Amino acid sequence: MKIRLDNVVKTFETFRAVHGVSLEIESGELVALLGPSGSGKTTILRMVAGLEYADAGHIYFGDEDATDIPVRDRGVGFVFQHYALFPHMTVAENIAFGMKVSKVRRDKTAIDARVTELLRLVQLEGLAERFPGQISGGQRQRVALARALAVDPKVLLLDEPFGALDANVRRDLRRWLREIHQELGITTLFVTHDQEEALDLADRVVILDKGQIVQQGTPEEVCRNPASAFVMNFLGDTNRFTAAVSDGVARLGEARIPAPGFDDGPVEIFLRPSDLGWSSSGAGIPATVARVIDRPAGRRILALTTTGEAVELDVAPETQVSAREQGIITIERARVYATG
Amino acid sequence: MARRILPGFPLALGITLVYVSIIVVLPLGALVFKAASLGFEDYWRIVSSPRAVASYRVTALSALGATAFNLVFGMALAWVLVRYRFPGRRFVDALVDLPFALPTAVAGIALTTLFAENGWFGSVLAEICVKVAYTPLGIMVAMAFTSLPFIVRTVQPVLEDLDPALEEAAQTLGGSDRSIFLRVILPLLAPALLAGLSLSFARSLGEFGAIIFIAGNQPMSTEITALLAFIRLEEYDYQAAAAIASVLLITAFLMLAVTNILQARALRYTARG
Numbered sequence: 129m130k131i132r133l134d135n136v137v138k139t140f141e142t143f144r145a146v147h148g149v150s151l152e153i154e155s156g157e158l159v160a161l162l163g164p165s166g167s168g169k170t171t172i173l174r175m176v177a178g179l180e181y182a183d184a185g186h187i188y189f190g191d192e193d194a195t196d197i198p199v200r201d202r203g204v205g206f207v208f209q210h211y212a213l214f215p216h217m218t219v220a221e222n223i224a225f226g227m228k229v230s231k232v233r234r235d236k237t238a239i240d241a242r243v244t245e246l247l248r249l250v251q252l253e254g255l256a257e258r259f260p261g262q263i264s265g266g267q268r269q270r271v272a273l274a275r276a277l278a279v280d281p282k283v284l285l286l287d288e289p290f291g292a293l294d295a296n297v298r299r300d301l302r303r304w305l306r307e308i309h310q311e312l313g314i315t316t317l318f319v320t321h322d323q324e325e326a327l328d329l330a331d332r333v334v335i336l337d338k339g340q341i342v343q344q345g346t347p348e349e350v351c352r353n354p355a356s357a358f359v360m361n362f363l364g365d366t367n368r369f370t371a372a373v374s375d376g377v378a379r380l381g382e383a384r385i386p387a388p389g390f391d392d393g394p395v396e397i398f399l400r401p402s403d404l405g406w407s408s409s410g411a412g413i414p415a416t417v418a419r420v421i422d423r424p425a426g427r428r429i430l431a432l433t434t435t436g437e438a439v440e441l442d443v444a445p446e447t448q449v450s451a452r453e454q455g456i457i458t459i460e461r462a463r464v465y466a467t468g
Numbered sequence: 469m470a471r472r473i474l475p476g477f478p479l480a481l482g483i484t485l486v487y488v489s490i491i492v493v494l495p496l497g498a499l500v501f502k503a504a505s506l507g508f509e510d511y512w513r514i515v516s517s518p519r520a521v522a523s524y525r526v527t528a529l530s531a532l533g534a535t536a537f538n539l540v541f542g543m544a545l546a547w548v549l550v551r552y553r554f555p556g557r558r559f560v561d562a563l564v565d566l567p568f569a570l571p572t573a574v575a576g577i578a579l580t581t582l583f584a585e586n587g588w589f590g591s592v593l594a595e596i597c598v599k600v601a602y603t604p605l606g607i608m609v610a611m612a613f614t615s616l617p618f619i620v621r622t623v624q625p626v627l628e629d630l631d632p633a634l635e636e637a638a639q640t641l642g643g644s645d646r647s648i649f650l651r652v653i654l655p656l657l658a659p660a661l662l663a664g665l666s667l668s669f670a671r672s673l674g675e676f677g678a679i680i681f682i683a684g685n686q687p688m689s690t691e692i693t694a695l696l697a698f699i700r701l702e703e704y705d706y707q708a709a710a711a712i713a714s715v716l717l718i719t720a721f722l723m724l725a726v727t728n729i730l731q732a733r734a735l736r737y738t739a740r741g
Contacts, residue, residue: 200643200644201642213637215737215738216655216737217737229638229643230642259738260737276641279641
């Protein structure tokens with residue numbers, strides 16, 4: 129089912145949560161709404177579900193205007209951040225709930241068969257008779273997903289689906305959700321504030337800030353070509369410098385950074401730690417090492433430039449470097465944005 | 469004994485046991501002892517006399533009626549207080565505790581005045597031939613009044629803690645308001661409701677002050693058990709008073725035991741393992 133949001137607005141009391149968002153999600157697509165807290169991403173998800181009504185604008189499911197369809201008739205599967213499993217029902221009863229209260233009558237054997245099938249899909253066959261309080265967080269998450277899928281939703285919506293889980297479980301569940309999505313092909317929209325999660329899981333990432341879409345595209349597009357300083361900053365660690373452009377070139381220490389298309393004047397330059405190198409000579413920014421942090425994949429140098437700015441850079445694990453050493457930060461890649 | 473992290477266990481337990489013994493166990497023990505000093509036949513004769521049995525019937529039936537009324541009305545009150553914001557909400561919330569604070573005799577006199585045939589309510593009800601004062605219905609009204617806070621105050625905190633996402637989840641799964649209430653909210657409230665019901669019923673069984681003014685106290689029809697025990701006391705027949713009171717005591721104990729079992733069943737999903 130294709131979903132289309134047309135200039136949707138939502139205001140809470142005095143605070144405007146969503147300012148005119150338009151968005152299209154193709155049938156079968158897996159899309160992430162990514163943004164910091166307060167960016168309106170959860171509000172958008174809840175409006176698609178029908179848990180909030182839009183103040184203005186329209187939401188279409190296929191060709192049907194779903195803006196005013198109440199949540200119980202909208203046919204969405206919603207997975208809540210803290211699962212919202214019914215604590216007094218067993219895992220099997222939780223999954224069967226939607227089928228039992230449905231207007232479509234199903235007989236008991238059909239419901240039981242569907243529950244068994246879903247338990248197999250989420251790999252929880254042995255836990256049918258447990259209560260939610262008796263299983264782990266990752267298992268609860270999978271029960272919540274099975275419960276949402278039980279009523280054959282047209283759209284699957286997930287609110288920070290892995291937010292409350294620890295890192296390893298989160299990574300496993302992410303891959304597993306990706307597999308389930310491939311198997312079922314259901315249009316899926318999920319909300320996250322974790323850029324790694326969004327890039328890892330989604331076909332397309334929609335980045336939000338202050339209730340507006342600031343960029344959307346495939347993970348490759350948003351990573352390789354961040355549209356603004358905000359997106360650049362939000363997607364990963366950066367070092368920010370201000371510099372002056374003259375004749376299409378910005379100067380940062382001894383380094384010359386091409387800035388084609390920028391008028392002469394001040395600009396912001398963003399450098400990812402991995403875009404930088406450490407060298408004893410060459411054209412770059414002279415600096416002193418303040419500290420070295422060792423990580424499994426390499427070493428991160430915290431350095432202070434001669435002008436007193438802190439810079440973080442990642443170097444290969446075998447690099448020999450220690451605190452108080454002096455050297456040059458070399459620049460391999462840089463992104464230039466207009467000051468603003 | 470294993471070393472404890474939390475301090476003060478022996479002192480706290482000591483104080484608790486002394487207080488429970490002096491305030492609860494000792495008087496009840498004296499009651500049982502007094503009743504036991506009757507032979508079994510005398511005891512049985514007193515507790516099974518027609519007047520006593522009639523008093524049990526009117527007390528228990530009125531208490532049941534009052535509790536049923538409070539179940540519906542108390543839950544509605546708790547629901548409204550938790551779910552909605554309206555002017556005067558805090559005032560209504562404070563009002564709920566009034567039956568606890570008010571001397572029950574004052575409540576009894578007030579209710580009698582209202583429900584007497586020339587009272588505000590009584591005169592209206594008389595026109596449709598409903599008589600409240602000096603009938604079992606009056607006993608029920610007095611019981612309902614004094615025990616209302618129990619249900620409201622036990623249900624209210626549970627309702628407040630209910631995660632709104634549970635209802636939202638049920639809605640996204642297609643549940644109607646009715647099925648969400650019956651399948652999700654009510655089962656989660658059940659343990660608190662049971663606790664409130666048992667307290668409300670126990671209080672109704674034992675209520676005295678509010679009832680004697682409105683009941684009319686006719687032996688065999690509107691005489692409650694507590695009053696009968698009181699009458700025997702006034703006649704200096706301490707043993708008979710103790711025997712009748714022991715019936716109330718046993719009933720209350722049995723009922724609390726049954727509610728505890730039901731409550732444990734309703735809460736079995738919280739067991740870990």
